[in-house]
Amino acid sequence: MAEPILRCLDLHKSFGPPSGRVEVLRGLELAVERGEMVAILGESGAGKTTLLHLVGAIDRPDAGSILFKGRDVAAAPPGERAAYRNRDLGFVFQFHHLLPEFTALENAMMPLLIRGEERGRARARVAPILEELGLAPCMGRRPSELSGGEQQRVAIARAIAPGPALLLADEPTGNLDERNAQAAFELLLDLHRRRGLTTLLVTHSERLAARCTRICRMEHGSLTGSTSTRYNIPSGTAPVPH
Numbered sequence: 001m002a003e004p005i006l007r008c009l010d011l012h013k014s015f016g017p018p019s020g021r022v023e024v025l026r027g028l029e030l031a032v033e034r035g036e037m038v039a040i041l042g043e044s045g046a047g048k049t050t051l052l053h054l055v056g057a058i059d060r061p062d063a064g065s066i067l068f069k070g071r072d073v074a075a076a077p078p079g080e081r082a083a084y085r086n087r088d089l090g091f092v093f094q095f096h097h098l099l100p101e102f103t104a105l106e107n108a109m110m111p112l113l114i115r116g117e118e119r120g121r122a123r124a125r126v127a128p129i130l131e132e133l134g135l136a137p138c139m140g141r142r143p144s145e146l147s148g149g150e151q152q153r154v155a156i157a158r159a160i161a162p163g164p165a166l167l168l169a170d171e172p173t174g175n176l177d178e179r180n181a182q183a184a185f186e187l188l189l190d191l192h193r194r195r196g197l198t199t200l201l202v203t204h205s206e207r208l209a210a211r212c213t214r215i216c217r218m219e220h221g222s223l224t225g226s227t228s229t230r231y232n233i234p235s236g237t238a239p240v241p242h
């Protein structure tokens with residue numbers, strides 16, 4: 001049985017002062033296999049973003065472990081957590097968070113430049129991805145000169161350009177109209193299918209979630225459907241959801 005790429009074990013997270021603490025995650029468990037595209041559904045305030053922040057090493061749990069390829073990143077020192085964030089993960093958020101003063105190409109190159117990759121090499125890696133995502137005409141434009149759908153596609157290009165092992169997407173279609181939401185979702189689905197990109201996706205849409213390989217529901221601080229029934233999925237051959 002292959003080791004899941006990600007395992008969350010007995011995660012706890014609370015917010016607020018001791019007098020009025022809100023227990024958001026209460027012993028949450030999750031296992032994600034390589035090549036899966038897992039949808040997380042749940043009401044507003046259920047703790048979905050909190051979970052993604054913990055998995056993304058943006059915040060730490062109060063208790064519990066987050067094993068990425070078997071290593072506990074929750075307990076790791078800050079330097080190791082930063083390396084994990086930059087090297088192993090890609091992030092897509094509800095809002096694109098593109099930098100307004102840079103072009104689409106420069107925005108998408110940013111994670112590679114931050115990693116110290118030389119400009120020419122970063123460009124050579126990113127330009128084909130933008131082309132593949134239908135963004136060739138947008139490369140030289142600033143975010144304000146792009147539509148909402150294009151902005152989010154640039155944000156997706158930026159997330160995948162460094163070749164992350166795990167993509168974390170927090171309501172990536174939540175700020176888009178129906179048509180653009182559909183297009184952005186299709187893009188993520190396509191990346192998952194063609195590249196075997198392991199994806200953990202928070203969405204409000206039952207309809208979109210149904211097209212992922214698995215649905216987990218967040219309720220009362222834990223997840224139902226949190227354990228995969230699939231093992232040993234070779235990358236690039238993830239089953240096509242119906």
Ligand SMILES: Nc1ncnc2c1ncn2[C@@H]1O[C@H](COP(=O)(O)OP(=O)(O)O)[C@@H](O)[C@H]1O
Pocket residue numbers: 015016022024042043044045046047048049050051
């Ligand atoms: N940094 C924080 N400080 C205080 N409360 C927080 C913080 N982050 C989240 N919360 C609270 O935790 C709960 C879950 O939030 P969140 O994870 O954002 O939910 P979801 O993404 O499912 O809508 C909410 O009640 C929210 O107010």
Ligand SMILES: [Mg+2]
Pocket residue numbers: 048049050170
């Ligand atoms: Mg949220």
